[in-house]
Amino acid sequence: MITSRDVARLAGVSQPTVSRALRDDPKVSEATKKRVRDAAVALGYSTSPIGRALAVGRSTRVGLVVTDLENQFYGHVIAPMHRELERLGYELVLITESSESGPVTEHVMGHGLCGVVLATTTVDSLLPARLRDRGVPFVYFNRTAQSVQADSVTVDPEAGIRELLREVIGSGHRRIGAIFGPRNTSTGEQRENTVRSVLDEHGLALAHRDVLHGPFDFATGFGGARTLLDREDPPTLVLCGNDVVALGALNSAAEMGVAVPAEVSIVGFDDLPTSGWALIRLSTVAYDLDEMSREAARLIVARVEEPDARPRHTIYPSRYVARATTSSPRA
Amino acid sequence: MITSRDVARLAGVSQPTVSRALRDDPKVSEATKKRVRDAAVALGYSTSPIGRALAVGRSTRVGLVVTDLENQFYGHVIAPMHRELERLGYELVLITESSESGPVTEHVMGHGLCGVVLATTTVDSLLPARLRDRGVPFVYFNRTAQSVQADSVTVDPEAGIRELLREVIGSGHRRIGAIFGPRNTSTGEQRENTVRSVLDEHGLALAHRDVLHGPFDFATGFGGARTLLDREDPPTLVLCGNDVVALGALNSAAEMGVAVPAEVSIVGFDDLPTSGWALIRLSTVAYDLDEMSREAARLIVARVEEPDARPRHTIYPSRYVARATTSSPRA
Structure with a gap:
């Protein structure tokens, strides 16, 4: 992979100058900036994690398979998962599981996703086996299927x-x-x-x-x-x-x-x-649904970057919160 | 672009036979199916809108820029917009506008989006002008900025x-x-x-x-x-x-x-x-927020497919719904 060192060498400047030139630091002369940019373009160097992933020929798109986007549960999953993926240099693509068979798999395969978080798994889902057979990394979120092993985040x-x-x-x-x-x-x-x-x-x-x-x-x-x-x-x-x-x-x-x-x-x-x-x-x-959603993001990214690591299972504890909808039964 | 007519010609069959063969119709012989599939693969023909868009070298990813995914308003926007985009053969990529300047534009440019729906425009947003300058089609959703003309869906x-x-x-x-x-x-x-x-x-x-x-x-x-x-x-x-x-x-x-x-x-x-x-x-x-979200999907797809069409502005009417949180003021 191309690094800023390669750019520095080609442009004939120091490595810190490459960083400064590419972030348009006024202390660097226009002539030097141009030389650095030309070198970066010539080498296909990118300053963003996205660009770097593209450079190694891998997409940075993670699919999240959900059923019902209007369900408020998913809003509280999507928001933290999206933030965490973004922080890690990945992006979130929503996939609605309208039918259990072909379409979702086709979607996943057709869109060049690097990995998938499954939030709608049923015990008889075909999707986990399909993803495994095609070598697409995935993580079970909240729900799992016994039949196919994968990383999971559950309660x-x-x-x-x-x-x-x-x-x-x-x-x-x-x-x-x-x-x-x-x-x-x-x-x-x-x-x-x-x-x-x-x-x-x-x-x-x-x-x-x-x-x-x-x-x-x-x-x-x-x-x-x-x-x-x-x-x-x-x-x-x-x-x-x-x-x-x-x-x-x-x-x-x-x-x-x-x-x-x-x-x-x-x-x-x-x-x-x-x-x-x-x-x-x-x-x-x-x-902790928020933390759980972020953990799913971290697990899928880890799996994409290290396909052969051992499966990881993060399990979150639960506790009862008594509020105003419970009391002694009516007499 | 490659059409089923080209496939028919290469395979030496009729155009309807191409369709039947590719959807695995039992009335077509295995030998013919094989010939049609070989021809389709040789030509790079695709039966899906996604495949066809890829064939013309265009992404089918539409970005939706939002601020706060936890806000339930967005759930009711994302769900119908996603469904409509999927129906049209496009997919939805969520982009959170964490900061007004660089990152969002970089995101949009770096991810090869074919178009963007802006749901977070402020009157002083820089993003519309940046998208215009880079030739990325976009649609204003709900909110607009006077300074840059574009298709819009508003109330x-x-x-x-x-x-x-x-x-x-x-x-x-x-x-x-x-x-x-x-x-x-x-x-x-x-x-x-x-x-x-x-x-x-x-x-x-x-x-x-x-x-x-x-x-x-x-x-x-x-x-x-x-x-x-x-x-x-x-x-x-x-x-x-x-x-x-x-x-x-x-x-x-x-x-x-x-x-x-x-x-x-x-x-x-x-x-x-x-x-x-x-x-x-x-x-x-x-x-009608549901219909409005679907209309935004239709407008961005229309704009992507016909970049030079006149700007379209769809405006939805509003009405008052009196329920239980209003009455005469206390005496």
């Missing part, structure tokens, strides 16, 4: 769920309902399994009819809460697969005139900024 | 603001405060000027001390509402520069224990999905 939900259940059971809840995420995602599955096994330790179980599943979106929570709260004898607490689902549930309760937490308690998972608003004050399980 | 706030002010003045508000957007943005300036001139028609004016300015974000509304509502004699209505500012103001009022709309009415601008939530019900000025 361990256990501590948060354990603390949450101890608290709500301690305050008297026995009849607990749930609107879990999709059964074919590792996050949905792991949160549900953790809830069931911790409840079991307390000698409790979820009634089959009180458990719903759906995509991690507002509509799932909105419709799910309506289904559960419309019953003659609804659960006293509704656990939601994530905060966006819980926000749907909260708004559904408000629309039905069901008071939260007086008539029903609602809990989320993610601790998005909106959940902390004075008008929302959602009790939820928190972890 | 005409007048109808919405006129209707809003007629209604709140009719219901008795006289002492009106405002937390406007930044003075150096066309949107901030235009909304403020429209409010002032319509108030003037009603024989009213904003008191200097009741008018605040700041970035279009949550913190501006949160801090601004605290400043206005902490007074002994606060305004009875607070107009906000946009919905995100209004959401900050609503949450600030909730935290201060000031009842909305009983003690103060609050109005936004944008009608984001969150504003329609049962827990929020923000009165606001609405326009």
Whole structure:
């Protein structure tokens, strides 16, 4: 790769003069600047990490595969990931996974991405195997697929769920309902399994009819809460697969005139900024989503730059944040 | 550019056979498929718009320049713009405008973008002139700069603001405060000027001390509402520069224990999905942000494909949506 030393040699100046000339320092004469620039152009030297990556024939574009860009969860992922990638000299390309098969793979392959962060993996996704077969580096974000090994950034939900259940059971809840995420995602599955096994330790179980599943979106929570709260004898607490689902549930309760937490308690998972608003004050399980998004950026860049390193798995701890949507059950 | 006609000629088949062979139609024999594929590869023919653009040596990457990806406004811009660009065979690259000068321009130039949508233009932005000078096509989104002509997609706030002010003045508000957007943005300036001139028609004016300015974000509304509502004699209505500012103001009022709309009415601008939530019900000025974002995608693609077409300006109408954050002023 061409360095500023090569430019200095060709231009017949010192290495510091190359830097000064290229950043247009007034202390360098116009004639010298021209000589340095000509040398840089002749050699294909670039001052930016992007230019340098291009010089070694590698793209600096990292794809982030998401489903639903309107979902506020992704805004809080994209912003820090984008900043971290930019800091590392890479850029973020958004890819929407409209269908599971061809198109996404085609996109990834066709656009010369150097690597991909997968934020939408389902346990039966074909994409991880396709990327592996084509030698495209990737990192699992939040969700993983067992079948194909890769670097991953995930949350361990256990501590948060354990603390949450101890608290709500301690305050008297026995009849607990749930609107879990999709059964074919590792996050949905792991949160549900953790809830069931911790409840079991307390000698409790979820009634089959009180458990719903759906995509991690507002509509799932909105419709799910309506289904559960419309019953003659609804659960006293509704656990939601994530905060966006819980926000749907909260708004559904408000629309039905069901008071939260007086008539029903609602809990989320993610601790998005909106959940902390004075008008929302959602009790939820928190972890460092911002740091997690930046870590995904660092892992994919490390993988691109060192394809043969051992797989890395960063796991973030979780904790329960009690706010205003939980209380003792109604008498 | 290579067309399916060229492939047909080289393979010695009809043009429809080329299409059928390339989409793996079972009615075409394997031998013919092979001949067609060989011809396509020999000629560098591509069935995808991306491939065709590459064939004419042009990138299909459109940059979207934003400031704050965490701001929920941008999520509702990015999602439809991304979908529309994808439909047209282009892809979206996010660029954060961290600083006004060098970096963004360097980014745009260094990444081989075919065009740019500018969503963060200030009236004194240097970027439009830089893009023009380097021949990079761009479209103004929402905000414009007078100094450099380009295609634009904007909102005409007048109808919405006129209707809003007629209604709140009719219901008795006289002492009106405002937390406007930044003075150096066309949107901030235009909304403020429209409010002032319509108030003037009603024989009213904003008191200097009741008018605040700041970035279009949550913190501006949160801090601004605290400043206005902490007074002994606060305004009875607070107009906000946009919905995100209004959401900050609503949450600030909730935290201060000031009842909305009983003690103060609050109005936004944008009608984001969150504003329609049962827990929020923000009165606001609405326009078709989704369609506007798709139109920006169409305009930049049209400009990339036809650089010499006349500038196009699409202007969207606005209307007032009265919800639960406005009522008559307290007695």
